[in-house]
Amino acid sequence: MNEKSFEAKLARVSAPAPDPEARLRAKRAALEEFARVHAANQAAEKASEAVSKGLWDALRLFRDDSSHGSTSMAWFVRRNLFAGVASACVVGLGIAMVWPIFSRYGEEPVFATVQATIEADIGPPQESVALSEPPPRALSAPPARLDERAELAASRASGEVQLRKEAEKAARSERVQTNIEPKDGYASAAPQQEGAEEIVVTGVRAKLQASMDMKRQSTAVVDAIMAEDIGALPDANVAQSLQRIPGTTISSNNALALPAPESELASEAGDKFQHFEVNPLRRVADEPVSTFSVDVDTASYSFARRMLNEGRLPQKDAVRVEEMVNYFDYAWPAARSAEVPFEPTVVVSESPWGKGKRLVHIGVKGYEIQRNEAPDANLVLLLDVSGSMDSPDKLPLAVSSMELLLGSLKPTDTVAIVVYAGAAGTVLEPTPVREKEKILGALRNLTPGGSTAGAEGIERAYQLAAANFRKGGVNRILLATDGDFNVGIDDTEQLKGYIERQREKGIFLSVLGFGQGNYRDELAQALAQNGNGVAVYIDTLNEARKVLVQEATSSLFTIAQDVKLQVEFNPATVAEYRLVGYETRALRREDFNNDAIDAGDVGSGHTVTAIYEITPVGSQARLVDEARYSQNRRAASRGSRDEYGFLKIRYKLPGESKSRLLERPIPLASSSTRPELMREVTFSTSVAGFGQLLRGGKFTGPLSYEDVIRQAQSATGEDRFGYRAEFVQLVRKAQAVQRK
Amino acid sequence: MDEALIRRAQGGDATSFAELLDLHYDTIYRFAWKWCGHAANAEDIAQLASMKLATSLTQFRFQAAFTSWLYRLVISCAQDWQRSQQRHDHDELPDEEPMTESSRPEDGIYLAQVLAQLAKLGEGMKETALLVHAEGMSHAEAGAILGVSESTISWRVHTIRKHMGQPQARASLAYE
Numbered sequence: 041m042n043e044k045s046f047e048a049k050l051a052r053v054s055a056p057a058p059d060p061e062a063r064l065r066a067k068r069a070a071l072e073e074f075a076r077v078h079a080a081n082q083a084a085e086k087a088s089e090a091v092s093k094g095l096w097d098a099l100r101l102f103r104d105d106s107s108h109g110s111t112s113m114a115w116f117v118r119r120n121l122f123a124g125v126a127s128a129c130v131v132g133l134g135i136a137m138v139w140p141i142f143s144r145y146g147e148e149p150v151f152a153t154v155q156a157t158i159e160a161d162i163g164p165p166q167e168s169v170a171l172s173e174p175p176p177r178a179l180s181a182p183p184a185r186l187d188e189r190a191e192l193a194a195s196r197a198s199g200e201v202q203l204r205k206e207a208e209k210a211a212r213s214e215r216v217q218t219n220i221e222p223k224d225g226y227a228s229a230a231p232q233q234e235g236a237e238e239i240v241v242t243g244v245r246a247k248l249q250a251s252m253d254m255k256r257q258s259t260a261v262v263d264a265i266m267a268e269d270i271g272a273l274p275d276a277n278v279a280q281s282l283q284r285i286p287g288t289t290i291s292s293n294n295a296l297a298l299p300a301p302e303s304e305l306a307s308e309a310g311d312k313f314q315h316f317e318v319n320p321l322r323r324v325a326d327e328p329v330s331t332f333s334v335d336v337d338t339a340s341y342s343f344a345r346r347m348l349n350e351g352r353l354p355q356k357d358a359v360r361v362e363e364m365v366n367y368f369d370y371a372w373p374a375a376r377s378a379e380v381p382f383e384p385t386v387v388v389s390e391s392p393w394g395k396g397k398r399l400v401h402i403g404v405k406g407y408e409i410q411r412n413e414a415p416d417a418n419l420v421l422l423l424d425v426s427g428s429m430d431s432p433d434k435l436p437l438a439v440s441s442m443e444l445l446l447g448s449l450k451p452t453d454t455v456a457i458v459v460y461a462g463a464a465g466t467v468l469e470p471t472p473v474r475e476k477e478k479i480l481g482a483l484r485n486l487t488p489g490g491s492t493a494g495a496e497g498i499e500r501a502y503q504l505a506a507a508n509f510r511k512g513g514v515n516r517i518l519l520a521t522d523g524d525f526n527v528g529i530d531d532t533e534q535l536k537g538y539i540e541r542q543r544e545k546g547i548f549l550s551v552l553g554f555g556q557g558n559y560r561d562e563l564a565q566a567l568a569q570n571g572n573g574v575a576v577y578i579d580t581l582n583e584a585r586k587v588l589v590q591e592a593t594s595s596l597f598t599i600a601q602d603v604k605l606q607v608e609f610n611p612a613t614v615a616e617y618r619l620v621g622y623e624t625r626a627l628r629r630e631d632f633n634n635d636a637i638d639a640g641d642v643g644s645g646h647t648v649t650a651i652y653e654i655t656p657v658g659s660q661a662r663l664v665d666e667a668r669y670s671q672n673r674r675a676a677s678r679g680s681r682d683e684y685g686f687l688k689i690r691y692k693l694p695g696e697s698k699s700r701l702l703e704r705p706i707p708l709a710s711s712s713t714r715p716e717l718m719r720e721v722t723f724s725t726s727v728a729g730f731g732q733l734l735r736g737g738k739f740t741g742p743l744s745y746e747d748v749i750r751q752a753q754s755a756t757g758e759d760r761f762g763y764r765a766e767f768v769q770l771v772r773k774a775q776a777v778q779r780k
Numbered sequence: 781m782d783e784a785l786i787r788r789a790q791g792g793d794a795t796s797f798a799e800l801l802d803l804h805y806d807t808i809y810r811f812a813w814k815w816c817g818h819a820a821n822a823e824d825i826a827q828l829a830s831m832k833l834a835t836s837l838t839q840f841r842f843q844a845a846f847t848s849w850l851y852r853l854v855i856s857c858a859q860d861w862q863r864s865q866q867r868h869d870h871d872e873l874p875d876e877e878p879m880t881e882s883s884r885p886e887d888g889i890y891l892a893q894v895l896a897q898l899a900k901l902g903e904g905m906k907e908t909a910l911l912v913h914a915e916g917m918s919h920a921e922a923g924a925i926l927g928v929s930e931s932t933i934s935w936r937v938h939t940i941r942k943h944m945g946q947p948q949a950r951a952s953l954a955y956e
Contacts, residue, residue: 046894046944050913053891055810055822062823063805070801070830071794077835078792 048428311343311523313357314562316623318738321616323664324609330619331627333639334404334603334648335360337568338587339553339561339577341367344734345766346556346579348773354734358561361731362621362650368727368763370647370720372403381407381599381642382702384689387710387721391653392751393729394741396661400652400706401721402607402687406599408645416513417453417596418470422501423486424521425459430488431522433579434555438520439483441552441584445518446480448589449473456504457482460497470508498538505547514596515547516573521564522555532563539571540638546695548598552587553577565624572601572641586761591645600691602639602699605650606632609685613708615662616655618739620728632690635699642691649724653739654684682708719755723764726751730771745775782846790838797837801830807847808833808854814914815858815906817891829857844924851915851925855907894944901943904928908936 322330340363347354372385382404391397421442429435446455451474457467468482501517509515539549549571551564561577568575576587604627609617631637642648655661689702710717730748732740748771756764782803788796808829813822832853840849898906904926911922912933919933926933 047913047941049890050894050909051916053814053914055813056819058806058809058826059819059823062826063809066805066823066827066830067798067801069827070834071798072834073831074789074794074797074834074837077838078794 311355311358311556311559312562313355314565314624315357318732318735319619319621319623319626321618321663321739323616324611324614328611329606329608329629330617330652331604331606331629331632332619332622332650333625333627334605334642334650335362335622335625335640336366336642336646336648337363337565337575338367339564339575340364342577342579342583343556343559343561345770346577348770348777351773351777353774353777356735359731359734360621360624361728361735362625364731365621365649365651365724365727366647368647368723368767370403370405370649370724371716371757372405372647372649372720374405374645375407378407378409378599379693380702381693382689382691384687384702384704385717386687386704386706387717388684388706388708389710389718389721389725392725392747393653393732393739393743394661396659397653397655399721399725400607400654400684401724402605402650402652403720403724404642404648404689406642406644406646406648409597409599414450414597414644416510417449418505418508418510418513418515419449419453419596420456420458420470420501420505420517422497422517422519423457423459424519425486425488427488429522429555431555434522435486435488437578437581437584438552438554439486440581441520441578441588442483443480444581444584445588446473446476454508455479456501456508457486458497458501458504459486466500466504470504498535502542502547506545509546514598516596517547517549517571518552519549519567520552520554523553523560523564532566536566536570539567543570543572548572551575569638569640572598574643586763591643597644598641598694599644599646600642601694601696602635602637603642603648603689603691604632604637604639606688606690607652607685607706608688609654610680610683611657612681613657613684614654615657615659616664618653620651620653621731622650632688635692635697651724651728656684684708716757719757722751723755723757726755727767730767730774734774745771745778749775783842786837786840786842786846790840797834800837801833804833804847804850805830807850811851811854811910811915812858814891814910815855815895816862817895821861825854825858825861828861829854832857848921848925851911852927855925897944898940901940905936905940908933909940912937 337360340358340360343358344354344364347358373383375381375383385401385403385405387401387403389399389401391399423435423438425435429438449455451472453473454470455468455473456470457479459465459467467486468479471479473479498517498519501519505515505517542549549567550573551568551571553559553561553564553575554577559577561575564575564577576583578584578587606629625640627637627639655663684706687704687706690699691702692699726748729740729743729751730745732738733743733745733748737743749768752764752768752771756768759765785796785800785803789800805826809822809826812825812829813819816822816825833850836853840846894909895906898909907926908922911917911925912919917925919937920930923930923933
């Protein structure tokens with residue numbers, strides 16, 4: 041826990057924005073230096089030394105060792121004055137925040153405090169400065185104790201005329217800044233009104249000081265958070281800030297579902313992703329067979345979306361192209377019965393990523409179980425309530441998500457709740473969904489934090505699931521976490537093994553990921569795969585709705601297990617091929633027929649799409665040259681000339697241990713070119729193109745974000761929930777971020 | 781795009797250099813801030829680094845990413861700065877408490893504790909922790925910047941983790 045908290049905290053430390061004044065100073069000094077160096081290059085070296093001495097040299101904080109300025113100058117130019125002055129004159133803030141504290145026993149203390157609090161609550165401190173320009177009179181009367189330091193600094197400066205000017209300028213530019221966005225700190229200087237004496241301590245410093253004073257002066261045991269802190273702390277509202285004071289408890293009985301605000305404080309630094317290389321181009325002559333497991337996870341798309349919404353590009357390893365493609369629901373023809381749960385659709389089209397190449401889409405839509413024929417569900421929610429879940433986009437969002445899930449269950453289904461990492465143990469015994477209030481009450485009482493008690497979480501969860509086992513039904517554990525898998529079994533391999541053994545008993549596990557900064561995608565994926573479940577990443581309540589309500593049946597009810605795909609390409613027609621995505625799902629050729637090898641599961645109504653880019657024989661687009669000595673062998677291939685290849689799918693029906701086989705040839709031209717089908721092909725192609733661009737665009741040729749947007753826009757179709765429109769927005773954001 | 785800009789600046793074009801500095805000053809300053817946890821000191825370091833950038837930009841050979849090279853430069857400036865502080869300024873330090881104008885008050889306080897601890901662990905530890913944890917770099921990238929092998933970084937990260945797990949390293953909230 042400790043190491044984790046150290047790393048996560050370090051990752052979350054965010055540096056303040058640089059002071060524009062200091063920035064300008066640095067820039068001038070550097071430009072001076074730059075001019076000097078380049079002058080030196082051109083002119084004779086001796087002469088250049090003299091040229092370099094300019095006005096800005098005098099203001100520079102640091103000199104070369106060779107130039108000896110007055111030491112007292114250097115002393116003054118340093119910290120005290122600059123720190124004081126440069127951060128000074130945030131007068132409005134200083135007065136608005138500090139005044140109430142010092143007039144605590146004065147005339148209008150209550151009003152003033154409330155005002156300050158509200159200001160801080162409304163927006164970031166800087167904005168409140170701009171809002172409340174101080175009355176000039178107040179400038180001259182800051183509380184005595186606080187301006188001591190500033191006066192000291194000012195009196196030191198009083199002898200130095202030039203420094204004083206500098207200070208005044210700084211003060212002035214600082215004042216300008218409170219009104220308008222400064223382009224240049226020295227531009228549009230206002231007429232001088234006050235000297236360098238009125239230096240005001242900045243808000244944060246004053247706040248910490250003030251809250252310390254309050255504690256010092258009080259006769260009772262007091263802890264205090266000042267208004268500015270309330271604004272600055274990463275809390276959604278004042279109540280949550282107050283909760284930071286030890287011993288304060290704030291309870292809420294009718295909690296409304298909090299939306300998940302984007303937290304700008306967190307960083308992706310602590311999130312862990314498995315590293316993988318993009319699938320290479322393969323020569324059919326060398327390796328005609330491609331084998332992989334299906335992947336119905338969508339976590340990669342939601343994670344990338346979150347990053348892009350925050351104005352950053354996701355890490356390359358966070359982008360798994362197949363998960364982005366499979367995030368969307370495609371209208372591939374559905375299967376007709378639960379017995380043969382797939383109807384594979386194969387579509388061949390031109391590739392937008394390279395002239396002379398073609399795309400082969402393999403689309404599968406799983407059989408859709410109707411609500412009324414859905415099997416009974418026995419769900420155990422295993423929730424992480426460690427301190428790290430204490431963020432609006434973590435535990436509160438998890439709780440809101442679970443509430444949504446309840447709505448999509450049948451009244452006879454049961455739900456139990458187990459928590460770990462905070463207070464371990466069973467929060468709710470298996471309870472039928474018809475007693476909804478009881479379940480909701482238990483959920484809403486969960487609070488993050490507390491001591492790390494016995495972490496038997498996962499075993500307890502499996503015990504409960506086993507005790508309430510529904511034969512022929514769905515027995516599943518939903519693990520909600522922000523990446524802390526401290527569930528009671530420390531060793532990752534052991535944990536995987538445990539989950540795998542439980543899977544044999546018929547109890548499955550899905551992972552719902554929340555929050556960022558500490559998210560361990562790699563482990564979430566691994567656990568879900570071992571537990572025959574899905575790994576999803578929930579960044580917003582809307583995503584929770586998609587995963588837990590709309591796709592409840594597919595997330596919960598498996599219709600086929602261990603689904604593997606194998607494509608054999610025809611060397612007579614295909615020269616090269618490349619599988620787009622599925623890097624982390626690759627299987628060996630011999631694994632395909634081995635029923636002991638685990639693979640991905642498909643839930644009710646899930647669509648899975650795989651895209652191959654192929655280079656037909658004779659195309660100019662070939663990247664690999666013909667091998668000189670294996671010519672004969674190739675010519676001898678017997679493949680028919682009207683097929684690109686042969687598709688095989690292996691799957692097990694739920695509960696069965698022997699796999700079944702589906703086979704389809706891949707024709708040179710698609711048999712069906714219905715416009716709806718081609719629209720789906722276009723859209724999935726655009727998503728795949730986007731994913732590849734985010735990963736660096738090794739194989740996408742001249743494709744640009746513009747092209748992706750155009751393709752996607754031409755293929756949004758009905759888009760009932762706006763997911764495809766959102767995708768277009770996301771591409772625009774990526775484009776903007778990349779341009780920056 | 782960046783490369784063309786750098787090449788122009790290397791050729792002596794002051795406007796390009798100013799543009800380059802504008803682009804990267806934030807990175808420099810923020811890293812300097814994380815390095816020392818103190819706004820005014822960070823400004824000093826950032827200014828030093830900006831000047832160093834001016835003098836040594838011509839030495840950048842496009843063999844590594846520009847930002848990696850920049851990090852190396854900031855780190856060396858920060859180290860120089862610290863040495864000069866130790867040499868000259870013993871009498872000036874009492875107000876050195878790391879009060880910062882951080883957007884979050886607890887950041888500065890927590891950071892100061894961590895930095896002090898990391899400094900005790902030995903040379904290179906602080907830089908390693910900052911690059912890997914605060915800047916989110918891979919071990920290989922951090923190794924390239926610090927001029928050591930990837931495995932050295934991994935070892936350092938491990939050592940840091942071992943030491944920082946101790947209770948006194950944990951952050952206490954700002955209001956104590």
